[in-house]
Amino acid sequence: MNKFAMGAIVIASTVTAVHAETAVTQWDQFSQSGISAAGPAMDELITTCAPALDGASVLRTIAPSIGIRDSYRLAVSAGKTPDLAYTWPAASVLAGYARVGALAPLDGYYEQYGWDHINDFYRGRNSYEGALYAVPMEQDLMGVYYNKALFAEHGIDLPTTYAEFQAAAETFKSAGIVPVSFGNRGRWPATNTFSLILGLTAGKAAEEAVLFGDTPWTNDSFKLAAESFQAWANDGYFPRGFNGVGYDEANALFLSGNAAMTITGTWVLQDMIRGATDIDLGVFMLPPMKDGIEAGTMWGEGSQWQLSATASGETQDAAAAYLNCLLGDEAKQVWVQKANTVVIGTTPEELAEWGADPVVQEFFTAGLATSENNFYDLHTTLPESVTQVLYPELQLLIGGEATADEFLNKMQTAWELAIANGERWIP
Amino acid sequence: MTKPLQNIILGAFAIYALVPVYLVVLAAMRSEADLFSGPLTMPWPPNWQNFSRVWNESGFSVFFMNSVKISASVTALVVLCAPLAGFAFAKMKFRGREPLFVLFLAGLVVPAPSVIVALYGNLQEFGMIDTHLGVILPQAALLLPFSIFMMRTVMQDVPDELIEASTMDGATPFGTFIRVVLPVVRPGIMSLILIVFLISWQEYLLPLVVLQTEILKPITVGAASLQGRYGVDYGGIAAAGLIAFAPLAVLFLAMQRSFVRGLSAGAVK
Amino acid sequence: MAGRKFLRPASSHSDFPMSSRISYFFLLPALLLYSVFVVLPILQVVGFSFFDWDNGIIGQFVGLNNYSRLGGDGVFWAALSHNAIWVVLTLAFPLMVGLLLSAILAERKSSTIRWMAAIYFIPRTVPLVVAGIIWGWIYNPLFGLLNFVLDGVGLGNLAGAWLAESNTALLSLNVVGAWTFFGFCVVIYLAAIQSIDPSLYEAAEIDGAKWWRKFRDITVPLLKNSTLFLGLYAAIEAMRFFDLIWVTTQGGPGYATEVLTTHVYKTFFLVGDFGYASVLSVVLLAIVLTLSSISFWVLRSK
Numbered sequence: 002m003n004k005f006a007m008g009a010i011v012i013a014s015t016v017t018a019v020h021a022e023t024a025v026t027q028w029d030q031f032s033q034s035g036i037s038a039a040g041p042a043m044d045e046l047i048t049t050c051a052p053a054l055d056g057a058s059v060l061r062t063i064a065p066s067i068g069i070r071d072s073y074r075l076a077v078s079a080g081k082t083p084d085l086a087y088t089w090p091a092a093s094v095l096a097g098y099a100r101v102g103a104l105a106p107l108d109g110y111y112e113q114y115g116w117d118h119i120n121d122f123y124r125g126r127n128s129y130e131g132a133l134y135a136v137p138m139e140q141d142l143m144g145v146y147y148n149k150a151l152f153a154e155h156g157i158d159l160p161t162t163y164a165e166f167q168a169a170a171e172t173f174k175s176a177g178i179v180p181v182s183f184g185n186r187g188r189w190p191a192t193n194t195f196s197l198i199l200g201l202t203a204g205k206a207a208e209e210a211v212l213f214g215d216t217p218w219t220n221d222s223f224k225l226a227a228e229s230f231q232a233w234a235n236d237g238y239f240p241r242g243f244n245g246v247g248y249d250e251a252n253a254l255f256l257s258g259n260a261a262m263t264i265t266g267t268w269v270l271q272d273m274i275r276g277a278t279d280i281d282l283g284v285f286m287l288p289p290m291k292d293g294i295e296a297g298t299m300w301g302e303g304s305q306w307q308l309s310a311t312a313s314g315e316t317q318d319a320a321a322a323y324l325n326c327l328l329g330d331e332a333k334q335v336w337v338q339k340a341n342t343v344v345i346g347t348t349p350e351e352l353a354e355w356g357a358d359p360v361v362q363e364f365f366t367a368g369l370a371t372s373e374n375n376f377y378d379l380h381t382t383l384p385e386s387v388t389q390v391l392y393p394e395l396q397l398l399i400g401g402e403a404t405a406d407e408f409l410n411k412m413q414t415a416w417e418l419a420i421a422n423g424e425r426w427i428p
Numbered sequence: 429m430t431k432p433l434q435n436i437i438l439g440a441f442a443i444y445a446l447v448p449v450y451l452v453v454l455a456a457m458r459s460e461a462d463l464f465s466g467p468l469t470m471p472w473p474p475n476w477q478n479f480s481r482v483w484n485e486s487g488f489s490v491f492f493m494n495s496v497k498i499s500a501s502v503t504a505l506v507v508l509c510a511p512l513a514g515f516a517f518a519k520m521k522f523r524g525r526e527p528l529f530v531l532f533l534a535g536l537v538v539p540a541p542s543v544i545v546a547l548y549g550n551l552q553e554f555g556m557i558d559t560h561l562g563v564i565l566p567q568a569a570l571l572l573p574f575s576i577f578m579m580r581t582v583m584q585d586v587p588d589e590l591i592e593a594s595t596m597d598g599a600t601p602f603g604t605f606i607r608v609v610l611p612v613v614r615p616g617i618m619s620l621i622l623i624v625f626l627i628s629w630q631e632y633l634l635p636l637v638v639l640q641t642e643i644l645k646p647i648t649v650g651a652a653s654l655q656g657r658y659g660v661d662y663g664g665i666a667a668a669g670l671i672a673f674a675p676l677a678v679l680f681l682a683m684q685r686s687f688v689r690g691l692s693a694g695a696v697k
Numbered sequence: 698m699a700g701r702k703f704l705r706p707a708s709s710h711s712d713f714p715m716s717s718r719i720s721y722f723f724l725l726p727a728l729l730l731y732s733v734f735v736v737l738p739i740l741q742v743v744g745f746s747f748f749d750w751d752n753g754i755i756g757q758f759v760g761l762n763n764y765s766r767l768g769g770d771g772v773f774w775a776a777l778s779h780n781a782i783w784v785v786l787t788l789a790f791p792l793m794v795g796l797l798l799s800a801i802l803a804e805r806k807s808s809t810i811r812w813m814a815a816i817y818f819i820p821r822t823v824p825l826v827v828a829g830i831i832w833g834w835i836y837n838p839l840f841g842l843l844n845f846v847l848d849g850v851g852l853g854n855l856a857g858a859w860l861a862e863s864n865t866a867l868l869s870l871n872v873v874g875a876w877t878f879f880g881f882c883v884v885i886y887l888a889a890i891q892s893i894d895p896s897l898y899e900a901a902e903i904d905g906a907k908w909w910r911k912f913r914d915i916t917v918p919l920l921k922n923s924t925l926f927l928g929l930y931a932a933i934e935a936m937r938f939f940d941l942i943w944v945t946t947q948g949g950p951g952y953a954t955e956v957l958t959t960h961v962y963k964t965f966f967l968v969g970d971f972g973y974a975s976v977l978s979v980v981l982l983a984i985v986l987t988l989s990s991i992s993f994w995v996l997r998s999k
Contacts, residue, residue: 078752101751243861245946545742547734673827684811
């Protein structure tokens, strides 16, 4: 798309905006029906937040089936992005769009509306070279869902150390119950699990040394993490043929009482709660896996709101006002109550006050207790070209077809290529 | 090879062909709770709810109509273009006939992922993104190579005397085409209609990329999207899958001879 | 316009006694549609491959720079080998099976022929996306039919993770592809067999030839054209298929089921490297065009 065409489009859209009522086009992925349907909550909030828009309206489109990540990329290449999009991932991919000028910088709005509850960790993930380009809304973290009845039946207390976790897994294995349900056919679940293991084995500082510094992937603590993940697979913690089992199927296996635990995140809380009709659901945090590593968990913001650089000034202002409403206290309550989604800045007390589901409260209370120690979600942090290497290489690693060294070498090669190509995320 | 052995072979492959179909029918009548209770158990009484749920709540009635609309339009467009071109290649002489035919044939091999990005950009320029037209036009274009090839083969069989007689009676080429040639090749055109409809109905990637609004989607995209990120609605997916291909199967069974004639038009020469 | 009327002897090639301008009008609708929606994108993609891209935004002209990455791209070569394997598997299995089945069927009564052919063809009516989902269930390690049956007949130790293990994934997917293709072969071969002169078979029987010999010496050679056609069709499809893999394994586990089209898709959409993705597309197109040209030449010289 050359600059002339770009300019023409900007002029055209400005002219249209001036003559017509300001409409903010929004793309998101909240589905309208089905289990994890936060769509209705989104619609409700559009109506509630209408006054904040001061005359403008929000035209909502649920993302094309191809997935919002892919369709946003197409939209950027065709030079026609929606004014507002709630998409993922942040960090490197966001950086890519910012670098080519597809996104509008948002520092001004951050100041104007005082979105201070968005802490430095999240700001970092949503900025590029010092400027903010997206507004995160949800916060997601990882933990271990477990079947309370199965634990009680086998006399297992909640693990507080890694050794206890391993012992619990062994006990379940001998009893013929799948210790940890896991389905990696989609290739991304392993990236989440690995992110958690990495954080609890290498620690936040080691991650940052690689992500922002010069430390190579082939360092000792990363190697230990890779070996641990592979060991879990080797030792039979996962169901048979896990690289060919779907993510939802793995969750269904857990919810049907055939597996004792599953290690995933809060993004699937809705499904878990609604599906836990046969089991008694609980959550605990995975303990650190190496001595000297502090407790913590993997955090991410799921998706973030991005503003198109081609949107007119009026549209951008309207969108920002709308976003401010979506992050407000009233909206936060709707998110929690109607969509089991927890906005950044929500406190455990508020969750209790608003009658959030006990599991939701359990999860976030445990997670927020260690909020200083957030590990990175590799899946939404790495440059896309590196993610595309991580997917298959992780499958090979835990499938037992690659050693930890081979895995890390492949990752390092891809990483160096990405850096040389300027794809690195610099917050 | 003895008769019994032959029958075993015939039977074995019939099982190969039908067992997955049977599984889908079975799955469509089960609910999520049955997922882990063995793949062959048939719930009693059969649960028709998946069909009604998928048809009404998940919007499959709309997806179905979209598929009908898109496939019918694609077929109509192809029938408008391919016989004319096939006739020209078969019976008319003009400069560049061979190269142009090869140009069309080359399109037989184009893989969708290769051109989809450029196509998307163009469709965006034309304002056809998120419209049915943006799916119909490219699909028809992509089906032209096969259709023109088939039409040419069919038209080559039209006796030259018929055409000459019509010309000598003073008919224009177009008139000859409409009044003399088309009636003769009508079976071939029937076959073309069926095959194009079948292939167009099964298209996945193009509508997936071009269509954004939920209510515009055809059935292939709808069925695949039920396999969403969260949730294991296999009964629904099975019901959707069944709705997605049952019409084609019925169509084929009813018009088998026509299909077969069309398919072999290229091979049996 | 129609000019002179004159008498011409019947010839194998009819010439319309008028200017070729009319012919172009006959071609116009098809040509227009085809040029805009097929030829143009192809030319664009070729053009794209010579530029440097960043996240879908075009950059500078870099000539053949992007092409030089092909040599070192392990995924490309793995994908290419998988496409090649797919071609061979498709030619070996569904094609041969179709030939055999049609030869057996041809001797039965016509209602049997029609029913069996219909049964074999039904899988072809299933969109590949749906076929992938269905077979994914069959292959599912946890609750799939295949392992269930194997466990049931005592062959449980053969049970595996089919789509999840590198050495079985591609093969398992090919079984699905074959499932949709063999009926098509049966149909084509049946039509061709029906034009074989039955007296050839009668003569062979008098000579004491059994079924297998008749099949090998008469049926197979006489069906050569159909075999060539189906082989060419299978080879081209084996290079350009996408839906089946994308809805099941997306190229995994590892790179075991990566093919050229999935590599192209990922490079375009996920990595966003339009320049290199265009290169891959051009290479893919070149391979298929070469394949088809060669086969076309072979077919024409018959």
